[in-house]
Amino acid sequence: MEQRALTIRSKNGRLPVLQTKACVAPIGFSGNPDSLQELNAIWDTGATNTAMDAGIAKKLKLIPTGVRQVHTASGILDTETYLVDIFFKLNKVAIRNMEVTAVKLGNADMLIGMDIITMGDFAITNADGRTTMSFRTPSMKLIDFVPESNLHNMKLTKRLRQKTSSPTKNAQVSRKKKKKKRK
Amino acid sequence: MNEQLQKEFEYFLKNRDEFSKKHKGKTLVISNKEVVGIYDDKASAYNAALSILKLKPGSFIIQEASSDPSSYMQVFHSRVL
Numbered sequence: 001m002e003q004r005a006l007t008i009r010s011k012n013g014r015l016p017v018l019q020t021k022a023c024v025a026p027i028g029f030s031g032n033p034d035s036l037q038e039l040n041a042i043w044d045t046g047a048t049n050t051a052m053d054a055g056i057a058k059k060l061k062l063i064p065t066g067v068r069q070v071h072t073a074s075g076i077l078d079t080e081t082y083l084v085d086i087f088f089k090l091n092k093v094a095i096r097n098m099e100v101t102a103v104k105l106g107n108a109d110m111l112i113g114m115d116i117i118t119m120g121d122f123a124i125t126n127a128d129g130r131t132t133m134s135f136r137t138p139s140m141k142l143i144d145f146v147p148e149s150n151l152h153n154m155k156l157t158k159r160l161r162q163k164t165s166s167p168t169k170n171a172q173v174s175r176k177k178k179k180k181k182r183k
Numbered sequence: 184m185n186e187q188l189q190k191e192f193e194y195f196l197k198n199r200d201e202f203s204k205k206h207k208g209k210t211l212v213i214s215n216k217e218v219v220g221i222y223d224d225k226a227s228a229y230n231a232a233l234s235i236l237k238l239k240p241g242s243f244i245i246q247e248a249s250s251d252p253s254s255y256m257q258v259f260h261s262r263v264l
Contacts, residue, residue, distance in 0.1 A: 027226055027229060028226075028230070044259075046259065046260035047257075047258075047259050047260070048253065048256075048257050048258045048259075049257045051257070051259075063240040063241045064185060064188055064241055064244075065225075065229055065243075065244065065245050066188075066192075066244045066245045066246055067184070067188055067189065067191070067192035067195075067244055067246075067255075068255055068256065068257050069255060069256045069257070070256075070257045070258075070259070071256060071257065071258045071259070072259050073259075078184060078189060078192060079184060080184055080185065080188060083225055083226065083229050083245070096226075097224070097225060097226040099225060101257050103259075111259075113257075
């Protein structure tokens with residue numbers, strides 16, 4: 001199976017929001033995704049399913065194919081769902097036959113929910129203070145930071161023990177260094 | 184929300200336990216408060232609804248036959264809508 005991946009990386013600093021450009025079309029779309037309207041999509045691990053703004057769905061003339069009960073902090077409401085194909089322009093990642101829910105979104109056109117995130121591998125790292133988010137589908141490998149961290153800590157402890165457990169040896173080394181300097 | 188779809192959904196909710204027992208894991212096409220098609224997945228159900236069942240787009244709903252609430256519920260933990 002072909003693998004697809006996309007990565008976003010901040011130019012500098014940490015990203016407060018993981019946001020990518022995405023395009024949406026009714027399922028079975030066979031045209032060029034470049035011809036579709038670009039939407040701002042936020043990657044949201046707090047959303048069980050992918051959602052799009054109801055106004056955008058109307059504008060794109062999507063036809064409802066189902067109904068979902070949506071639970072939010074403000075209560076429960078029934079809302080329409082659409083079967084769509086989603087395209088990320090980054091590296092041409094396509095997610096086909098997705099059911100998205102129409103909701104009122106204030107600060108984004110779309111939320112990429114856990115239904116898409118769990119289709120593959122998803123990682124956020126902050127090396128050198130720059131946020132990098134990477135996603136690939138299908139899943140290829142388990143990523144677990146714990147064994148790497150444990151190994152790192154073990155080596156660190158060993159080094160500290162070596163330093164503190166042999167003060168005489170350390171003193172000898174420093175004396176030798178002083179002698180060399182004098183010469 | 185579309186009134187007809189709301190009625191179809193209410194019919195689905197009322198009968199979901201029975202649908203789950205009879206067609207567990209399958210996808211149902213519901214129109215006029217009746218299950219008019221049973222398929223393996225949502226894409227097949229949608230295509231069949233239009234091409235085989237000749238239903239008008241927007242006049243039917245596609246729902247998974249499952250008693251698991253996550254099949255018809257969606258939760259937003261992080262964003263207020």
